[in-house]
Amino acid sequence: MCGIVGYIGRRQAYPILIKGLHRLEYRGYDSAGVALINEAGQLNIYKAKGKVSELESFAADKDINGCIGIAHTRWATHGEPNTQNAHPHYSESERLAIIHNGIIENYAVLKAGLMKEGYTFKSDTDTEVLVQLIEYTQLNKHVDLKTAVQLALQQVIGAYAIAILDKEHPDTLIAARKGSPLVVGIGENEYFLASDATPIIEYTDQVIYIEDEEVVVLKPSATGNQPSDIEITTINNVTKTPEIKRLELSLSQLEKGGYPHFMLKEIFEQPRTLTDSMRGRVNVRQDNIALSGFIDNKDRFLNAKRIIITACGTSWHAGLIAMYAIEEFAQIPVEVEYSSEFRYRKPVINKDDVVIAISQSGETADTLAAIQLAKSKGAFIFSICNVIGASIPRMSDSGCYTHVGPEIGVASTKAFTAQVAALTMLALCIGREKKTISKEQFVSVVRELGQIPQKIERVLEQNTRIADFAKTFTYTQNFIYLGRGYNFPVALEGALKLKEISYIHAEGYPAAEMKHGPIALISQEMPVVVVAPHCGTYEKIVSNIQEIKARKGRVIAVVSEDDVQVRKIADYVIEVPATEECLTPLLTVIPLQLLAYHIAVVKGCDVDQPRNLAKSVTVE
Numbered sequence: 289m290c291g292i293v294g295y296i297g298r299r300q301a302y303p304i305l306i307k308g309l310h311r312l313e314y315r316g317y318d319s320a321g322v323a324l325i326n327e328a329g330q331l332n333i334y335k336a337k338g339k340v341s342e343l344e345s346f347a348a349d350k351d352i353n354g355c356i357g358i359a360h361t362r363w364a365t366h367g368e369p370n371t372q373n374a375h376p377h378y379s380e381s382e383r384l385a386i387i388h389n390g391i392i393e394n395y396a397v398l399k400a401g402l403m404k405e406g407y408t409f410k411s412d413t414d415t416e417v418l419v420q421l422i423e424y425t426q427l428n429k430h431v432d433l434k435t436a437v438q439l440a441l442q443q444v445i446g447a448y449a450i451a452i453l454d455k456e457h458p459d460t461l462i463a464a465r466k467g468s469p470l471v472v473g474i475g476e477n478e479y480f481l482a483s484d485a486t487p488i489i490e491y492t493d494q495v496i497y498i499e500d501e502e503v504v505v506l507k508p509s510a511t512g513n514q515p516s517d518i519e520i521t522t523i524n525n526v527t528k529t530p531e532i533k534r535l536e537l538s539l540s541q542l543e544k545g546g547y548p549h550f551m552l553k554e555i556f557e558q559p560r561t562l563t564d565s566m567r568g569r570v571n572v573r574q575d576n577i578a579l580s581g582f583i584d585n586k587d588r589f590l591n592a593k594r595i596i597i598t599a600c601g602t603s604w605h606a607g608l609i610a611m612y613a614i615e616e617f618a619q620i621p622v623e624v625e626y627s628s629e630f631r632y633r634k635p636v637i638n639k640d641d642v643v644i645a646i647s648q649s650g651e652t653a654d655t656l657a658a659i660q661l662a663k664s665k666g667a668f669i670f671s672i673c674n675v676i677g678a679s680i681p682r683m684s685d686s687g688c689y690t691h692v693g694p695e696i697g698v699a700s701t702k703a704f705t706a707q708v709a710a711l712t713m714l715a716l717c718i719g720r721e722k723k724t725i726s727k728e729q730f731v732s733v734v735r736e737l738g739q740i741p742q743k744i745e746r747v748l749e750q751n752t753r754i755a756d757f758a759k760t761f762t763y764t765q766n767f768i769y770l771g772r773g774y775n776f777p778v779a780l781e782g783a784l785k786l787k788e789i790s791y792i793h794a795e796g797y798p799a800a801e802m803k804h805g806p807i808a809l810i811s812q813e814m815p816v817v818v819v820a821p822h823c824g825t826y827e828k829i830v831s832n833i834q835e836i837k838a839r840k841g842r843v844i845a846v847v848s849e850d851d852v853q854v855r856k857i858a859d860y861v862i863e864v865p866a867t868e869e870c871l872t873p874l875l876t877v878i879p880l881q882l883l884a885y886h887i888a889v890v891k892g893c894d895v896d897q898p899r900n901l902a903k904s905v906t907v908e
């Protein structure tokens with residue numbers, strides 16, 4: 289998730305832009321840059337890998353004058369995090385400069401077309417393709433910049449929020465969006481632009497939220513703001529009336545998108561982040577899945593005698609779900625290993641093994657060491673990671689990024705669901721190639737994958753109800769979480785969420801394991817969370833719940849919307865929409881994330897930075 293800031297007006301732009309980038313640092317990034325047009329009409333771009341402070345050091349002795357500029361913090365999606373891939377990007381003639389937040393899915397096709405016209409590229413980014421396309425359109429169709437932007441964006445498939453400068457028109461700042469946020473701030477003879485209102489709020493509370501497929505032209509006049517200073521059209525040049533709103537949130541609230549904590553914001557982001565994660569991969573219209581990391585390495589998977597999954601914590605739970613899916617759909621034996629154990633226990637690793645490393649941060653020391661060991665034995669390493677260019681993907685032979693943007697809350701939520709989705713896509717792709725999954729089942733799961741984001745929306749509608757009954761457990765000391773099949777790892781994940789943010793002890797178990805010891809613990813004082821959607825072992829889990837109730841246990845059940853039996857015996861019921869069994873974890877985990885969050889909040893815990901925990905465990 290990149291950060292965008294723009295300014296045009298009566299003041300020097302640079303200080304405003306840099307302060308705006310600092311305001312957006314909470315979004316996470318790997319490089320930063322700024323473009324300015326000075327009084328002489330020169331377009332200067334400065335950019336640096338790393339923190340905004342690196343950019344400031346680099347620009348300290350440069351010409352940073354100018355009353356118009358754009359600035360960017362990059363969260364890499366296409367191309368490694370480095371200076372040449374950092375934004376802004378020049379057009380070929382260096383007349384234009386662009387910054388972009390989003391993913392252009394058809395950038396390769398557009399790039400090939402421009403290369404045929406003789407265009408060359410300095411970076412690996414989809415963004416540079418866009419600015420070249422805009423310049424090519426401007427020069428070849430002899431149109432102004434706004435029209436060139438409109439025409440170019442009509443050819444783009446994907447998500448974008450862009451801002452663009454033309455050094456031949458230093459009185460005009462143009463921006464556009466689709467799928468990525470963009471806000472205009474209205475000052476006195478000056479305009480601000482940003483990905484969200486945090487860089488704007490200290491200058492003005494008058495804002496315009498740009499809508500999808502809208503292009504905005506900002507052109508302050510010397511005689512005070514006129515309505516004509518702001519022109520908004522669609523990419524098809526339909527004029528829109530600017531709708532000015534007043535900001536009511538504090539800076540801190542804005543950084544969290546209006547939510548009280550990053551964790552709740554990230555739980556509620558999951559419909560969008562899963563959509564982003566499946567963008568360009570799941571094609572429901574064509575009943576198809578395209579995972580480039582798999583396509584380029586098909587044989588390694590098809591010839592694998594075994595798949596070893598190595599990860600830690602929540603990522604390990606995602607790996608456990610993958611074991612069920614890969615063995616069901618691809619019929620390849622899977623072993624799921626804690627990285628910390630795998631790296632030290634002298635495991636037998638063969639050259640035809642495929643090792644899948646799962647890591648949100650891409651920097652977990654034990655997982656990195658585990659794949660170094662596997663690589664040294666000749667295994668093929670495939671990583672599922674959220675941070676482009678992190679150590680684990682760099683160490684891997686191939687992989688699949690989850691593209692959920694920075695996950696700020698220490699307790700992983702949106703990364704987990706994206707990991708599960710990516711691993712399910714992988715299992716389906718392998719099964720289709722091996723013909724170990726029927727076409728009907730493949731199509732059915734792909735179509736259901738496309739429905740999951742809105743089904744998660746329906747689960748999130750129960751947030752208030754979950755918050756209400758979470759208060760009941762403020763002083764509870766112990767929980768047990770139970771699940772079967774695909775939802776056994778969900779029980780483990782739910783227990784971990786509760787432990788790590790509320791400090792309440794919780795254990796996850798396969799539901800059938802109760803009889804082998806844990807049932808001795810059942811009492812009124814220890815609630816039991818049972819993940820019991822309709823699936824192959826539903827009747828068995830109903831019996832498990834009855835055993836608990838017979839011993840006066842309290843049951844919180846996660847059930848399918850059309851459930852009848854469990855809702856008669858459970859004390860609390862949270863419903864999830866019906867879906868394919870292999871996809872139920874994407875829905876059943878949501879209530880458990882919310883339950884852990886609300887219990888932690890009611891206990892007054894530091895939800896985003898729980899005690900003793902780090903977001904990325906880069907030490908052993």
Ligand code: AGP
Nearest residue numbers: 601602603647648649652699700
């Ligand atoms: C999850 O909520 C925890 N923060 C933790 O278990 C985490 O999943 C684990 O440390 C692995 O991190 P990674 O995915 O970045 O490798």
